[in-house]
Amino acid sequence: MRALFKWTLRILLALVLAAMVVGVWKREEITRLMAVNSLFSEEKIVHNFSHMDEAFLTVDLPRGNGPTWELSYGPGFDLPEGTDAWVEDRAVTSLLVMRDGQIRFEEYYLGTGPDDRRISWSVAKSYLSALFGILLHEGTIASLDDPVTKYAPKLIGGAYDGATIRNVLNMASGVTFDEDYLDYNSDINRMGRVVALGGELDDFAASLQDSFAIPGDIWQYVSIDTHVIGMVIRGATGRSVADLITEKIVQPLGLERDGYYITDGAGVAFVLGGLNFTTRDFARFGQMILQNGKHNGKQLVPADWIADATWPSAPTEPGKIGYGYQWWIPIGAHEGEFLARGVYGQYIYFDRPRGVLIVTTGADRKFREPGVSDLNVEMFRKIAQSL
Template sequence: MRKIGKWVLRILIVFVLAAVVVGLWQREQITRLLAVNSLFSPEKIVHNFSNMDAAFLNTPVSRGNGPTAELPYGDDADLPDSVDPWIDARSVTALVVLKDGAIVHESYYKGTNPDDRRISWSVAKSYLSALFGVLVAEGAIASIDDPVVKYAEALKGGAYDGASIRNVLNMSSGVTFDEDYLDPKSDINRMGRVLALGKSMDGFAAELQETFTTAGAEWKYVSIDTHVLSMVVRGATGRPIAELLSEKIIAPMGVEQSPYYLTDGYGTAFVLGGLNLITRDYARMGQTFLQMGNYNGVQIVPEQWVMESTVPSAPTADGAIGYGYQWWIPQGAPEGEFLARGIYGQYVYVNRPRGVVIATNAADRKFREDGVADQNIAIFREIANNL
């Protein structure tokens, strides 16, 4: 009987320990899910956007051991009178303006500070594009006209089977993906729950089966396309994105602080919107592209890729904003005017003819309203033309 009693006791201990472990695991999942549900609430959004690592799985992107590249300060610029009301209306939290490579304006709002590593949202897509250009030039990826399944075999038989890398870079994959942030059942929100619950982003992409048109026939903004590009990169190199971005882009750029990516439960970087940097380092990226991929005395991104990725090559509708390889090109833009942008008011605006870069972060809960994006571009152009 004593032996049976000891055996039962051991079983109970195992079950108790298992319950504790499961409880802790579920608590972490529940915490992240609650964070997703309150991420954009009015009372939390500003704090959340500067502290994403407090609520979500993440991985560092090392800046390396090199010195910080100089980003000098020039004479303070007198910004147009329209800027102050725009800052208030658009809930801007940071604004950094460069002219000829020097900071001529830098300001922070809503209790934030220069050292906050702010969420990029879709500005991160342009960083992955830059990395892609390096890897193509190095030969790790033979051609952007290769099918994505050549490098990402998990996508065979799914919605992306038949799309080329170029199609996906251009957001013309033809894959059906609902990007309605207001619909809790939309694909973009389902994807957010995948991230919060520590599931697999690769698995989510591989499960997509539907297309709405032939690949390359029509442009439609599909955020999961950018994750597919990361699957191509990882398949081609056998290395994680955070490591590659550090080595190829971030360390050579000499940024001030090591960024970080949000990740899924498998440590896979959330490349379509999970990069976090300080605003001055976003401006460094813009300056790199203004200087045709050269920064800190190094040709970081091939000049040819900079040229190709920032012109409107995607099959967008007539009269609509243009799109390149994960970069936006405004209507009526002269050669060398383009931008990266993310939801809630994140921008890196480049105006090469004027020698101007503008990096801005915001917590603009009205970013979806008609005319807001056009208003933002108009303000950037006004600032650039005033310098």
């Protein structure tokens, strides 16, 4: 009996020791998973969106040693009636309005400030579009009608086999992907856990096998399409997206702070939503786009690419919001009106004829309620028209 007790005790001690070893070994992953599980909680969401580097692996996007692009301030103006209520209802954390290159309004809310590097979410997709346009212009990528597998052979045999670059830029890959943020087991949330636990998004994309439509036939917002664009870029150049976007966009813009990307476990940038910059640095990118890709006398992004990318070329339904190459075109848009948009209230809105740029960041947990997106665009239009 005594021998059995000693044997049992040894087993228990071994199990406890093993658990301690695993706990130490996996502590970082467990901490990240816990952070992800509370990422959007009401009491933490505002803080989390300014401190994403506390929850995820990251890679820096250094601003370099060049001069800062000094944004001048023009005369203030009265925001249109209803703006204050909209800011509160939509949990806006920052609002910056520019016209003709001058800041006309800038304010921060819910305890955030101008030095906060806020998560972009899907605004990052439009940054990747800009980088893609540069590489296409340089000839690094031959054609939008090349199959994605030409540059990303890991996708051969999966759902993306047969899709072209144009298809994925348009969000018309036909790949089955559940984008329901409220469903724990949806594809978008499974993908988030892959990132949090140090998995590899290339493997995740290659594992997708199901399609609901022939590529190019139907538009459906599929965030993993943007990761595939990143795979194409990396395959074509042999370089990381982080290095490329730093060299060709971040450093030439003269940002005020370094930015960073969230990454997966292989150090691959989370290109579909992982950019983090200050509100003013988002505005610097936006102003460059508003200036047809030029800054400081240099053409950073080809003007013809911006025109093509912000044209509603995707096969969206008539009367619904339009989509280009990772850019949104709102319902009833006039020429030169388009936007970058991310979940929870991240926007860069453009009204080129008026010379207006509006940047917002937010923590709007009700962003998916019917009509919210339309109300946001309506507010942007009211602000632009009041200048």
